[in-house]
Amino acid sequence: MGAQQSALATPPGYAIHDAESLRTALAAVPDVARVLGGSPADWTIEEVGDGNLNLVFIVRGPAGGTAVKQALPYVRLVGESWPLPLSRAHYEHLALRRHSALAPGLTPEIYHYDATAALIAMEYLSPHIIMRHGMIAGTVYPGFAEALSGYLAAPLFGTSALALPAAACKNLVADFAGNTALCKITEDLIFTEPYQIADNNRWTPGLDGHAAAIRGDGDLKLAVSRLKMRFMTAPEALLHGDLHTGSIMVTEDETRIIDPEFAFMGPMGFDIGAVIANLLLNYFSQIGHEAAPGARDAYRAWILRTIEALWTGFQTKFTAAWVAGGSGDAYPAALFTTPADRAHLARERAAYLDRVFADTLGFAAAKMIRRILGLAHNIDLEWIEDERVRATAEARALFLARDVMVNTHAYRGIDAVTAAAARVNGLVPTLDGA
Amino acid sequence: MGAQQSALATPPGYAIHDAESLRTALAAVPDVARVLGGSPADWTIEEVGDGNLNLVFIVRGPAGGTAVKQALPYVRLVGESWPLPLSRAHYEHLALRRHSALAPGLTPEIYHYDATAALIAMEYLSPHIIMRHGMIAGTVYPGFAEALSGYLAAPLFGTSALALPAAACKNLVADFAGNTALCKITEDLIFTEPYQIADNNRWTPGLDGHAAAIRGDGDLKLAVSRLKMRFMTAPEALLHGDLHTGSIMVTEDETRIIDPEFAFMGPMGFDIGAVIANLLLNYFSQIGHEAAPGARDAYRAWILRTIEALWTGFQTKFTAAWVAGGSGDAYPAALFTTPADRAHLARERAAYLDRVFADTLGFAAAKMIRRILGLAHNIDLEWIEDERVRATAEARALFLARDVMVNTHAYRGIDAVTAAAARVNGLVPTLDGA
Numbered sequence: 001m002g003a004q005q006s007a008l009a010t011p012p013g014y015a016i017h018d019a020e021s022l023r024t025a026l027a028a029v030p031d032v033a034r035v036l037g038g039s040p041a042d043w044t045i046e047e048v049g050d051g052n053l054n055l056v057f058i059v060r061g062p063a064g065g066t067a068v069k070q071a072l073p074y075v076r077l078v079g080e081s082w083p084l085p086l087s088r089a090h091y092e093h094l095a096l097r098r099h100s101a102l103a104p105g106l107t108p109e110i111y112h113y114d115a116t117a118a119l120i121a122m123e124y125l126s127p128h129i130i131m132r133h134g135m136i137a138g139t140v141y142p143g144f145a146e147a148l149s150g151y152l153a154a155p156l157f158g159t160s161a162l163a164l165p166a167a168a169c170k171n172l173v174a175d176f177a178g179n180t181a182l183c184k185i186t187e188d189l190i191f192t193e194p195y196q197i198a199d200n201n202r203w204t205p206g207l208d209g210h211a212a213a214i215r216g217d218g219d220l221k222l223a224v225s226r227l228k229m230r231f232m233t234a235p236e237a238l239l240h241g242d243l244h245t246g247s248i249m250v251t252e253d254e255t256r257i258i259d260p261e262f263a264f265m266g267p268m269g270f271d272i273g274a275v276i277a278n279l280l281l282n283y284f285s286q287i288g289h290e291a292a293p294g295a296r297d298a299y300r301a302w303i304l305r306t307i308e309a310l311w312t313g314f315q316t317k318f319t320a321a322w323v324a325g326g327s328g329d330a331y332p333a334a335l336f337t338t339p340a341d342r343a344h345l346a347r348e349r350a351a352y353l354d355r356v357f358a359d360t361l362g363f364a365a366a367k368m369i370r371r372i373l374g375l376a377h378n379i380d381l382e383w384i385e386d387e388r389v390r391a392t393a394e395a396r397a398l399f400l401a402r403d404v405m406v407n408t409h410a411y412r413g414i415d416a417v418t419a420a421a422a423r424v425n426g427l428v429p430t431l432d433g434a
Numbered sequence: 435m436g437a438q439q440s441a442l443a444t445p446p447g448y449a450i451h452d453a454e455s456l457r458t459a460l461a462a463v464p465d466v467a468r469v470l471g472g473s474p475a476d477w478t479i480e481e482v483g484d485g486n487l488n489l490v491f492i493v494r495g496p497a498g499g500t501a502v503k504q505a506l507p508y509v510r511l512v513g514e515s516w517p518l519p520l521s522r523a524h525y526e527h528l529a530l531r532r533h534s535a536l537a538p539g540l541t542p543e544i545y546h547y548d549a550t551a552a553l554i555a556m557e558y559l560s561p562h563i564i565m566r567h568g569m570i571a572g573t574v575y576p577g578f579a580e581a582l583s584g585y586l587a588a589p590l591f592g593t594s595a596l597a598l599p600a601a602a603c604k605n606l607v608a609d610f611a612g613n614t615a616l617c618k619i620t621e622d623l624i625f626t627e628p629y630q631i632a633d634n635n636r637w638t639p640g641l642d643g644h645a646a647a648i649r650g651d652g653d654l655k656l657a658v659s660r661l662k663m664r665f666m667t668a669p670e671a672l673l674h675g676d677l678h679t680g681s682i683m684v685t686e687d688e689t690r691i692i693d694p695e696f697a698f699m700g701p702m703g704f705d706i707g708a709v710i711a712n713l714l715l716n717y718f719s720q721i722g723h724e725a726a727p728g729a730r731d732a733y734r735a736w737i738l739r740t741i742e743a744l745w746t747g748f749q750t751k752f753t754a755a756w757v758a759g760g761s762g763d764a765y766p767a768a769l770f771t772t773p774a775d776r777a778h779l780a781r782e783r784a785a786y787l788d789r790v791f792a793d794t795l796g797f798a799a800a801k802m803i804r805r806i807l808g809l810a811h812n813i814d815l816e817w818i819e820d821e822r823v824r825a826t827a828e829a830r831a832l833f834l835a836r837d838v839m840v841n842t843h844a845y846r847g848i849d850a851v852t853a854a855a856a857r858v859n860g861l862v863p864t865l866d867g868a
Contacts, residue, residue: 166621166666167614173669177608180601187600187763196768218778221769225782229764232600233669235607329621330663335629335655344652348659 010073010086013116017070019045022057025119026068029112032121037063052077052376053084053261058124065124066111071261077376084181086118088261091179093120095263098238099151102158106151107257125256128249135245135282136289136380138299139252145306147255148248148275149313156268157321159238161330169265169328173235176264182241183232183264190370191228195221200375206391206431210398211373223405224369227362235265243274244367244378245282269359272314276360277367279307280400280421281380284393287425288384300425304418311360311414315353322349358408361417365405368397388431395429444507444520447550451504453479456491459553460502463546466555471497486511486810487518487695492558499558500545505695511810518615522695523552525613529697530554532672533585536592540585541691559690562683569679569716570723570814572733573686579740581689582682582709583747590702591755593672595764603699603762607669610698616675617666617698624804625662629655634809640825640865644832645807657839658803661796669699677708678801679716680812703793706748710794711801713741714834714855715814718827721859722818734859738852745794745848749787756783792842795851799839802831822865829863 015021026032027040036043038061049056049069053076057068071089075082093113100107108123134141161169193200195215203211214220240247241262249256283303290296326333336345371378372394384390400421404411411417449455460466461474470477472495483490483503487510491502505523509516527547534541542557568575595603627634629649637645648654674681675696683690717737724730760767770779805812806828818824834855838845845851 161663161666166617169666170611170614170617174608174611177604177611180604183600183604192766192769216772218770218775221775222778222782225765225769229595232595232603232764235667235669330666331656331659332626335626335659336652338650341652341655344656348656 011116014073014086014118016072017055017057017068017117017119019047019057022059022068025114025117026059026066026112026121029121031111032066035064035066035111036061049076053088059121060124065126066121067108067124068119068121069259071118084185087178088182089113089118089120090115091176091182091263092259092261094175095238095240095260096120096122098159099155099240099257099260103151103154106147106255122258125249125258128251128254128256130246131248131250131255132245132278132282132378132380134250135279135303136285136383138286138289138296140299140302141250141252141255141306143253144250144255145309145313148257149310149317151255151257152268152272152275152310152314153317153321156237156239156271157318157325159265160236160268161328162322162326163328166329169235172238173265176238179262179264182262186231186241186262187228189374189376190366191224191231193375194370194373195224201373202375202377203373204381204391204394205387206433207372207394207398208432209430210395214369214373214398214402217402217406219406220402223362223408224366227359227366227405230267230359231270231363234267236268237265239264239266239268239271240274241266241271243271245275245278245380246378248275267359267363268356269361270363272311272356272360273363273365274367275310276307276417277364277371277401278378278380279303279310280364281368281371281378281397283421284397284400284425285380285384287393288381288386288389300422304421307418307421308414311357315357318353318356319349357414361404361408361411365401368401369405372398391431392429395431396424396427399427399429400424445550448507448520448552450506451489451491451502451551451553453481453491456493456502459548459551460493460500460546460555463555465545466500469498469500469545470495483510487522493555494558499560500555501542501558502553502555503693505552518619520552521612522616523547523554524549525610525616525697526693526695527554528609529672529674529694530556532593533589533674533691533694537585537588540581540689556692559683559692562685562688562690564680565682565684565689566679566712566716566812566814568684569713569737570719570817572720572723572730574733574736575684575686575689575740577687578684578689579743579747582691583744583751585689585691586702586706586709586744586748587751587755590671590673590705591752591759593699594670594702595762596756596760597762600763603669606672607699610672613696613698616696620675620696621662621665623808623810624800625658625665627809628804628807629658635807636809636811637807638815638825638828639821640867641806641828641832642866643864644829648803648807648832648836651836651840653840654836657796657842658800661793661800661839664701664793665704665797668701670702671699673697673700673702673705674708675700675705677705678812679709679712679814682709701793701797702790703795704797706745706790706794707797707799708801709744710741710851711798711805711835712812712814713737713744714798715802715805715812715831717855718831718834718859719814719818721827722815722820722823734856738855741852741855742848745791749791752787752790753783791848795838795842795845799835802835803839806832825865826863829865830858830861833861833863834858 023040043059043061045057045059047057055070059066071086074080075084096107110122112121157163240260247259286296286300457474477493477495479491479493481491489504493500505520508514509518530541544556546555591597674694681693720730720734
């Protein structure tokens with residue numbers, strides 16, 4: 001084996017793979033060798049990981065390919081100075097299996113999981129691309145809202161106390177309770193650091209004033225702290241935990257969700273909000289990607305309609321799942337048997353979804369702010385070379401996010417959010433030095 | 435060993451104790467033998483368990499005594515037809531240790547825990563009596579509210595994300611996640627069965643109409659289902675889980691809390707509400723215990739003042755603990771550094787306690803209803819021999835509980851609750867056949 005040893009403590013048998021050690025390892029796994037076909041010497045192996053945390057190899061053989069993801073004992077983006085447990089591969093694999101059972105066809109198939117190597121060999125998705133790239137290029141994905149709202153509704157309902165006995169929910173909580181290091185990344189980078197002076201923070205020149213305003217905004221800091229508390233103590237359903245457009249692979253016809261290594265039992269709105277935040281960030285970024293002013297207006301409109309369809313699709317499917325299969329320990333069917341009872345329960349479902357909606361907006365706002373003022377930015381905005389243009393897009397996103405997080409209940413429906421986004425996109429923000 | 439074997443599956447080494455097998459077992463535990471003194475043959479051993487679930491032996495020796503609690507593999511009240519895991523002794527012991535560290539002097543000292551025997555040998559509390567008995571007799575406990583509000587505030591704060599890192603909270607959640615069988619008793623008996631036709635239910639003759647009204651009350655069934663959902667999915671703090679006046683031992687000067695075998699990470703208001711519910715039930719029961727009408731008016735007033743002092747004491751102590759030690763991952767101190775920030779945070783603390791208060795009222799109401807319409811009743815009411823008097827007291831309690839649970843937010847403070855209790859105690863309820 002040509003694998004190098006990590007300087008950080010890892011369990012016996014773990015080694016960081018390179019192409020040749022991986023070839024040897026996969027050759028010993030019949031399920032993977034069969035997918036690839038030919039002999040191991042024929043396989044091409046390429047490390048392509050552009051994420052923040054892991055190694056990702058694409059392995060191709062005469063018969064097919066596999067994507068192999070290996071956890072490193074540290075954060076790839078930062079290096080060995082930031083250790084991170086290998087167990088995240090365990091949680092990812094567990095969540096992938098659970099989510100794929102509840103939302104078939106929307107996650108990659110798993111060929112092989114090696115706990116010791118913290119490695120998952122899964123279906124190589126082709127010609128799928130990372131959705132974020134497609135959206136930067138202005139590509140419309142007509143089936144996306146339908147597919148993703150299904151991915152959200154089925155697993156979020158199916159892992160909740162609305163569908164499961166209390167004991168099954170608690171087993172899920174316990175199964176994922178150890179994924180604290182990944183949760184802490186979210187707690188720190190999303191809910192805390194952007195609101196204080198922190199070494200990890202960075203932002204586009206021109207936004208000093210905006211960043212300072214956010215650090216001084218007591219209402220906003222309370223709002224984000226309430227959201228953080230919910231993130232930590234509201235185990236409503238098994239979340240993906242990092243559902244941005246970089247965790248979604250698409251063709252014009254297909255949508256697949258990857259990378260649930262941040263999975264844990266948390267508030268449903270966190271996953272839904274993550275997607276909406278990333279769609280909104282892309283919306284505001286279009287000013288930096290269009291060939292001429294207004295050239296992407298139709299695309300902008302598509303994004304806003306997609307956000308609306310995503311929420312309404314989720315709402316419809318989640319409600320239907322509850323009506324059809326609300327056999328969990330919560331709101332027991334046996335208590336709601338008369339027509340009057342059922343009318344009450346129907347109103348309660350709407351009220352429940354209103355609460356999820358409020359969470360969704362709050363978490364979406366938090367996700368937008370962290371991508372502009374915190375450690376990890378996204379390329380929708382980062383790839384805008386003109387810093388004034390980028391700062392303009394980002395200031396608009398911050399303005400919307402701040403209002404949505406503090407005045408959440410003024411947004412009575414998803415239309416109110418998209419209408420506000422369109423209005424904010426017409427604002428000319430004040431930048432430093434302007 | 436003279437211990438009999440249970441017909442239910444138990445782990446190797448477990449046997450249900452009788453006095454003689456317990457004598458042999460305790461003789462082998464130096465920490466217990468030292469407390470008792472003399473030789474094992476000198477010890478008197480008496481089984482006194484009057485609870486619903488376990489065996490309880492009082493063992494006395496020349497030097498001192500110990501109370502020994504052994505879990506049975508079934509519900510004692512019902513028998514072998516209702517199995518219940520022995521692991522509850524593990525959770526009780528774990529919770530006792532954690533709570534006693536946070537609220538010293540308010541729980542019995544543990545001398546010995548035997549996991550195999552599901553047995554805890556603890557301090558024999560004397561001359562303490564079960565508080566419920568004292569209250570039926572009309573005994574005032576001047577220090578109770580002060581002690582119990584401390585017991586509530588310190589552990590509930592100290593095991594929450596306000597005091598602990600998120601990972602520590604999740605460890606606690608995982609540590610107690612297995613106590614699902616005990617949680618399910620609560621979920622079924624408190625939050626579900628009293629609201630439907632169920633074999634376990636029973637009530638005093640005269641209350642058929644009230645029981646039917648509650649089963650047909652859609653608003654109430656939604657309200658109790660929301661509370662059930664919070665019970666299942668709001669791991670705010672490590673709860674006692676069964677904090678009625680039968681789990682509290684008192685003298686006029688001392689208060690000790692026993693029996694946290696229902697412990698789990700849940701909503702704070704559940705523990706606080708449990709105490710308040712039991713004080714209110716005793717309040718309404720006084721009509722059946724006083725020598726002449728009005729003879730217990732001063733005692734009634736003491737109960738209501740105690741409920742007020744309990745909540746305000748909790749509120750004050752919890753807030754003080756947060757101000758002094760809010761070093762958990764929630765509401766991070768680093769975000770609230772300016773005087774303006776701190777003023778915001780002070781308002782948030784009040785808002786947080788308002789939410790705990792609303793939970794407290796809802797759970798108190800649920801606890802009152804279950805003791806009147808569900809399986810497990812309490813002797814405050816059961817010991818009233820005149821069924822019309824008992825039904826009158828119970829109908830009043832049901833009336834208050836229904837209003838508090840459905841119109842929780844109309845009760846703006848604890849004074850509103852005690853004032854309502856006093857008003858309701860003057861009502862003449864309609865009973866069947868009247």
